[in-house]
Every structure is written in C-alpha cells, then in structure tokens.
Amino acid sequence: MSDLATYLLSGLALAGSFALVGSGIVVVYRVTHVLNFAQGSFVVFGAFLSQTFRQLGLPPGLSELAAVVVVGLIGLVVGAVAIGKPGTHPMTSLLITLGMSLVAAAAIIAIWGQNPVSPAGISGTVQLFGAEIETQRLVTLAVAVVTLAAMSLLFTRTDIGRALTAAASNPRAARLVGIDTRAMGLLSFTIAGVLGGLAGVLIAPTTAVSVTSDLPFVLSALAAAVFGGLRSPWMTFVGALVLGVTGQLVAGYANGSYQTQIALIMMLAIMIARSRSFTAEEAK
Amino acid sequence: MTRIVIAVAAVAATVAPLLLTDQTFFVQTALTALIVTGLSLFMGYAGQASLGQGAFVAVGGLTVAVGTVTLGIPPLLALIVAPVLGALVAALVGWPLLRLRGHYLAFGSLAVLLIIQTVMATAPLFGAGVGIFGIPPLSVAGLVVTDQRVYSYVALAALAAALVVCHNLVRSRFGRGIRALAGSESAAASSGVPILRSKLTVFAVAGGFAGFAGALGAFFTPYVSQDTYPPFASFGYVVMAVVGGLGSVWGGVVGTLALSLWLQVLSALSATPGMPASAGPILQYAGYGIVLVVFLLFVPRGIVPTLAGLRLQRRVVPARAGG
Numbered sequence: 001m002s003d004l005a006t007y008l009l010s011g012l013a014l015a016g017s018f019a020l021v022g023s024g025i026v027v028v029y030r031v032t033h034v035l036n037f038a039q040g041s042f043v044v045f046g047a048f049l050s051q052t053f054r055q056l057g058l059p060p061g062l063s064e065l066a067a068v069v070v071v072g073l074i075g076l077v078v079g080a081v082a083i084g085k086p087g088t089h090p091m092t093s094l095l096i097t098l099g100m101s102l103v104a105a106a107a108i109i110a111i112w113g114q115n116p117v118s119p120a121g122i123s124g125t126v127q128l129f130g131a132e133i134e135t136q137r138l139v140t141l142a143v144a145v146v147t148l149a150a151m152s153l154l155f156t157r158t159d160i161g162r163a164l165t166a167a168a169s170n171p172r173a174a175r176l177v178g179i180d181t182r183a184m185g186l187l188s189f190t191i192a193g194v195l196g197g198l199a200g201v202l203i204a205p206t207t208a209v210s211v212t213s214d215l216p217f218v219l220s221a222l223a224a225a226v227f228g229g230l231r232s233p234w235m236t237f238v239g240a241l242v243l244g245v246t247g248q249l250v251a252g253y254a255n256g257s258y259q260t261q262i263a264l265i266m267m268l269a270i271m272i273a274r275s276r277s278f279t280a281e282e283a284k
Numbered sequence: 285m286t287r288i289v290i291a292v293a294a295v296a297a298t299v300a301p302l303l304l305t306d307q308t309f310f311v312q313t314a315l316t317a318l319i320v321t322g323l324s325l326f327m328g329y330a331g332q333a334s335l336g337q338g339a340f341v342a343v344g345g346l347t348v349a350v351g352t353v354t355l356g357i358p359p360l361l362a363l364i365v366a367p368v369l370g371a372l373v374a375a376l377v378g379w380p381l382l383r384l385r386g387h388y389l390a391f392g393s394l395a396v397l398l399i400i401q402t403v404m405a406t407a408p409l410f411g412a413g414v415g416i417f418g419i420p421p422l423s424v425a426g427l428v429v430t431d432q433r434v435y436s437y438v439a440l441a442a443l444a445a446a447l448v449v450c451h452n453l454v455r456s457r458f459g460r461g462i463r464a465l466a467g468s469e470s471a472a473a474s475s476g477v478p479i480l481r482s483k484l485t486v487f488a489v490a491g492g493f494a495g496f497a498g499a500l501g502a503f504f505t506p507y508v509s510q511d512t513y514p515p516f517a518s519f520g521y522v523v524m525a526v527v528g529g530l531g532s533v534w535g536g537v538v539g540t541l542a543l544s545l546w547l548q549v550l551s552a553l554s555a556t557p558g559m560p561a562s563a564g565p566i567l568q569y570a571g572y573g574i575v576l577v578v579f580l581l582f583v584p585r586g587i588v589p590t591l592a593g594l595r596l597q598r599r600v601v602p603a604r605a606g607g
Binding site: 035081085090091092095096098099100101102103104105106113258260261264265267268271272274275 | 332380383384386388390391392396398399402515523562565567569570574575576577580
C-alpha cells in the first residue's frame with residue numbers, strides 16, 4: 001500500500017514538471033501556432049544556470065530566480081530568431097527552433113561540458129499517506145499548480161492575456177484593433193522560457209539534468225500538451241498527471257524506467273485518435 | 285550548363301570508388317543522399333517535415349540484420365524486401381498523421397524512431413542492446429561480394445535510380461497533382477487531387493528510399509544496434525534537405541554533399557592542436573544548428589532552386605533589355 005502511495009506521489013511530482021514544460025509549449029503554440037522544439041533546452045539551461053549562480057555566491061532562492069530570468073531572456077532570443085522575420089511559416093519556425101536547440105546544445109557543452117548537473121535543492125523528506133517523499137518533489141508539484149493557475153488567470157483576466165489570446169485566435173483582427181501580434185509572439189516565447197527554466201530549476205535537485213536531457217523533456221512535455229490539443233494548460237496538466245503516474249507505476253512494478261517511451265506511445269496514440277475525429281481547427 | 289555539371293558529377297562519382305582506398309565515406313554519403321532525396325521530395329511537396337526519417341532507415345537495417353542473421357533468408361532477398369518494408373511502415377505512420385497539421389507528423393516519426401531504438405535496446409530478437417553482429421556480405425546466386433567497391437556502386441546506382449524516380453514522379457500527372465497541392469491544398473482538392481493519398485504516396489516513396497539505404501548500410505557495416513540510428517542523424521537529414529532545396533530533384537544530393545564537406549571542415553578544425561576535447565561535439569551541434577537557421581532565414585529555398593532562379597533571372601533580364 002505504501003509502495004503504491006510512493007509511486008502515486010512521485011508520479012504527481014513528475015507530472016508537475018511535465019506540466020510546466022508542456023504549458024510552455026502550449027503558450028507558444030496558442031499565440032504563434034509554432035511548436036517550439038527548443039522547449040527542452042530551456043529546462044537544461046535552467047538546471048545549469050541555477051547551479052552556476054549558486055557557485056557564484058547567490059543565496060538559495062535568489063540563484064534559482066536569477067536562472068529563471070536568464071532562461072526567460074534565452075526564450076526571447078529563440079523567439080526573435082524563430083518568428084522575428086515577418087511571414088515565417090509555422091513549419092519553418094519549427095525547423096528554426098530545432099536549429100536553435102542544436103545551437104543551445106553546443107553552447108551548453110561549451111560552457112558546462114557534457115556531465116549531468118544536480119544542484120542542491122530543498123533537503124528533507126515529508127511523510128504523506130504512509131509514504132515518504134522528498135520535499136523538493138512536493139515543492140515542484142505545488143509550484144506547478146500555482147503557476148498554471150496564475151497562467152490561466154493571466155490569459156482570461158488581464159488585458160495582456162486577452163491580447164495574447166486575440167493574437168492567437170485571429171491575428172488579422174488583433175492587428176486591426178492595435179495589438180502587436182509579433183510582440184505577443186515574442187512575449188509567449190519569453191513566458192515559455194520562464195516556464196522551462198522554472199521546471200529545470202525545480203527538477204535538477206532530484207533528477208540530474210545533462211545536455212542530452214532536452215529531447216526526453218520536450219517529448220514528454222509535448223505528449224502532455226497534445227493531450228490538451230496543444231491549447232489548454234489545464235488539459236496539459238491532466239495529460240502530465242496520466243503520464244507521470246503511469247511512468248512511476250511502470251517503473252515501480254515492472255522494473256526499469258520507460259518514462260519517455262510511455263510518453264512517446266501516449267503521444268502517438270492521442271495523435272492517431274485525434275486524426276480520426278479531427279475538428280476543423282486541427283485540420284490543415 | 286546544367287547538363288554539363290550533371291555529366292561531370294556523374295563521371296566523378298563513377299571514378300571516385302576506383303581511386304579511394306577506403307569506401308566508407310563514399311558509401312555513407314551516397315546512402316545519406318538517397319535518404320535526403322526522398323525526404324526533400326516529401327518536405328517540398330507535402331509541406332510537412334519528418335524529424336525521424338531514421339525510423340525507416342532502421343526498418344531497412346533491421347530487415348537485413350534479422351532477416352539474414354536470425355531467419356537465414358538470402359541477402360539479396362533481404363535487400364529487396366527492406367525498401368518495401370520501409371515504405372510500408374512510412375505509410376502506416378503517415379496514414380493517420382498526415383491528416384493532421386504538419387508538426388504532428390514531424391514528431392510522430394521522431395516518436396517512432398525512438399520507440400524502434402528502445403525495442404532494439406531491449407528485445408532479444410532485435411539485438412537487446414548489444415546489437416546484431418555477423419551480417420553476411422551481399423551475395424547474388426552464390427557470388428559473394430568481397431570487394432567493398434561493389435557497395436559504392438550499388439549505392440550510386442540506387443541513388444541514380446531514386447533521382448530518375450523523383451524526376452519522373454514530379455513530371456507525371458501525379459507530380460502535377462502534388463505540385464498543385466504544395467501551392468494550395470484546397471485548390472488542388474477542388475481540382476480533384478486526392479490530398480491524403482498523394483502525400484501518403486510521397487511519404488512512402490521517401491520511406492522506401494530510407495529503407496534501402498538502411499539495408500545496404502547494414503550489409504556494409506556489417507552490424508546494427510540502436511546507436512546506428514541516432515535522432516541526431518535524422519535532424520541532420522532535415523538540415524541537408526533544407527540546405528539543398530526542398531522539392532527539387534537534385535536538392536538532396538547537393539545538400540548532402542554541402543553538409544558532408546562542411547562537417548569535414550569542422551572536424552578537421554576540431555582536430556587541430558590546442559582545441560579542447562569537447563570541440564568535436566560543440567562544432568558538430570553548432571555546425572548543424574547554425575547552418576539550418578541561417579538557411580531557413582536567408583536562403584529559404586535552398587541552394588539548387590536559388591541557383592536555378594539566378595540563372596533564370598540572367599536569361600530573362602537581357603531579353604527584357606533587348607525587347
């Protein structure tokens with residue numbers, strides 16, 4: 001019983017990180033119709049930067065915050081390259097973000113090398129439902145839930161959020177009422193950077209992150225985001241929950257971690273199901 | 285002019301294997317060009333990308349490895365079946381995913397590649413992580429290939445055949461259909477072009493090319509494992525297709541050659557004294573990434589169509605001045 005509770009809890013915590021990375025994909029997709037391949041690189045940057053800022057002598061908390069801010073700026077740069085040129089087709093932008101993720105990998109190896117990093121996080125464990133779980137994992141889940149709630153408030157309750165949504169659903173009309181759709185696109189990439197960086201900062205203390213982690217991260221996050229049709233942050237969270245808990249149950253009972261593989265199969269299954277009942281919105 | 289260039293290139297490619305002592309670079313480049321030619325055709329006409337084209341290369345390689353080593357079927361039969369299976373798997377993946385927006389297929393094929401990699405790393409039939417060794421050399425009716433040059437010429441012949449297929453495909457009734465489709469799907473559909481079937485056909489052809497490349501590669505190496513088909517190689521195919529020019533018959537060959545030379549330059553650079561050990565991977569990642577971004581932004585049509593456009597301009601401008 002306590003085994004099951006442990007798997008469920010760690011699955012929940014994992015879901016938090018997938019949801020953070022996945023909602024980064026959702027924000028960019030909603031606003032620009034671009035699928036950002038570099039989202040996984042943001043996570044890796046977050047992990048390495050928080051370690052570096054800690055080593056530079058920033059106190060705990062501040063070093064993580066600094067890392068998130070810098071990754072937000074990296075997100076802005078990726079966005080500027082990917083959608084900065086007017087009239088860039090979303091498919092071309094996707095390929096540009098692929099190129100940027102390769103450039104990011106080169107930069108990460110040049111600055112930090114190829115070894116994985118796992119900076120110190122919040123130590124200690126918590127007893128919950130007869131299971132023991134690291135405090136860091138619970139914090140990850142809590143931050144994810146709060147962030148997603150903040151995001152959905154941003155999108156529905158603020159002017160900037162409405163402008164983001166308008167830029168997404170009808171770019172021409174949005175421009176007519178004076179919304180700068182390119183600025184909104186760049187803002188969405190910055191938010192994606194912040195979300196990815198936040199995920200990296202939170203995940204790295206419990207799961208070492210290396211330069212090759214970007215692909216598993218972007219694929220797991222994409223699987224979660226596809227669950228919500230690439231549009232809904234909360235459905236992405238549900239997708240992340242399914243993914244995280246299934247992965248931990250399989251890892252616990254079947255020996256051997258197949259987290260990414262489960263994500264891949266789930267992604268394919270949802271895509272195929274979607275193709276059978278595709279709506280006008282999804283059809284090309 | 286174009287004909288002269290093609291003739292010179294064809295002669296050079298035919299003579300090269302006789303002069304080279306090691307055929308590895310030639311075989312790998314010709315097979316990569318074969319894969320990229322198919323991918324370029326698909327990306328150019330279907331308007332979609334495939335980030336996991338290596339999946340179909342792996343299908344071809346596994347067909348040969350499992351077929352000859354485990355099942356004991358004749359090598360030639362395995363070489364013939366491999367592209368068929370590659371095309372079949374591509375059609376199976378494309379059938380649901382080509383209905384959706386482009387990025388679904390891009391990630392769908394990547395997912396298939398990674399799943400194949402996992403299967404190769406765990407399932408005993410497919411190598412269980414150590415790979416499949418001892419693939420026999422290619423043989424035809426008792427004649428066993430001992431000279432590595434034969435692989436170079438088979439690869440070259442396959443590439444030539446693929447170029448002829450592409451050339452005819454683009455200029456046929458079917459080709460006019462897919463060209464219309466690349467311009468506007470709804471317009472093509474209203475003129476009676478079967479959208480899904482056309483895209484699926486091009487994707488299956490690309491999968492068949494990849495399957496053959498994987499099969500011949502497996503005979504040449506002669507060993508396959510999950511590390512034979514890394515995702516990074518598949519990203520490389522996309523870069524080469526974009527650099528050469530999507531949807532142009534020669535784009536795949538030109539892109540592959542350009543990228544191969546560029547990577548040779550970079551690897552020579554990273555091997556110069558004084559360079560750190562990590563310079564190799566850094567330059568490789570950056571080399572691919574920067575080239576991809578620069579081409580997409582500044583030479584979006586790729587080398588071949590851009591050069592063709594320049595020649596056309598030169599031909600048109602004097603005509604205008606004269607008239």
